[in-house]
Amino acid sequence: MALEGRTAMVTGAAQGIGRSISEILLKNGAKVALLDVAEATGTTLKKSLDGQYGPERTLFIPCDVQSQQQFKAALQKAVETFGHVDIFCNNAGIANENDWEKAVSVNLMGVVRGSYLALEHMNKLSGGQGGVIINIASLAGLGPFPGAPVYTATKHGVVGFTRSMAATSKMSGYGVRFNMICPTFVQTDIINSLTCPAALGQFAHLADPTRKLMEQHGVLDVSRVSEGFLQLLLDETKDGEALVVVSKGSQYYTFPSL
Ligand SMILES: NC(=O)C1=CN([C@@H]2O[C@H](COP(=O)(O)OP(=O)(O)OC[C@H]3O[C@@H](n4cnc5c(N)ncnc54)[C@H](O)[C@@H]3O)[C@@H](O)[C@H]2O)C=CC1
């Protein structure tokens, strides 16, 4: 199996894209530490995965990516359990223009926090074995998304951070690759935020145009994202790349040269 002997950590793993990524990692032989703030959902998922793969292949750890203490403890527990972590996916995210500070805290600061914790563990210059970090951005990380300016800002931040970390890691000899996935709309709970006045906040009047954007772009099954994740993970030539996953297929984004 392609990922035999590999160990991954996935945030926001209890449902949606994170669950799908965790399952494709398991199907390909990896062990997976599942992190999520939703303890009940995560515990239920762990029970289900135990039945499919056996209890040794996964570990569910309740964790809020906004908490340095919880996140650091979660990584430590995963390393104690599995010996090492060489694949790290910062997936946890929310869409909430009303509580936009929380969106920044989860979507951007949580990704930075997870990337730095993973780097601290993986860095070959400090005794690590190297590895790969894949952050889940969005098509809204590459262009404007009307009605969700802060969500868009967080995803643009994830794109810029991930690209910069890839260059930083390469120049420093850390032995850690950084890449990202930029999906269009995917059928998960988060897209309910698009038409929820509470989440849209002052932009609630844009629910209809946003719905139209969704109709234009189409809504993907989560498996399209996890298949793209596996493709990106297994291609060791990819570093600092954004894999765009849209209805017509997946392709690596060409960033404009300045
Ligand atoms: N569904 C879509 O249309 C798209 C989603 N994305 C991104 O994909 C990622 C996954 O989202 P989905 O699976 O779509 O949504 P989802 O809402 O189904 O799943 C998000 C998961 O993250 C967890 N989570 C939320 N806040 C957390 C926190 N503070 N700490 C730990 N876990 C937390 C939730 O409990 C949930 O299990 C997000 O980063 C999202 O921005 C990107 C492009 C499109």
Ligand SMILES: CC/C=C\CC(=O)/C=C/C=C\C=C\C=C\[C@@H](O)[C@@H](O)C/C=C\CCC(=O)O
């Ligand atoms: C609010 C978050 C909702 C769901 C999660 C998510 O990330 C979904 C993203 C799906 C599609 C994003 C499309 C973004 C497209 C833009 O980059 C432009 O290409 C088109 C959008 C706006 C046109 C207005 C303009 O160009 O000024």
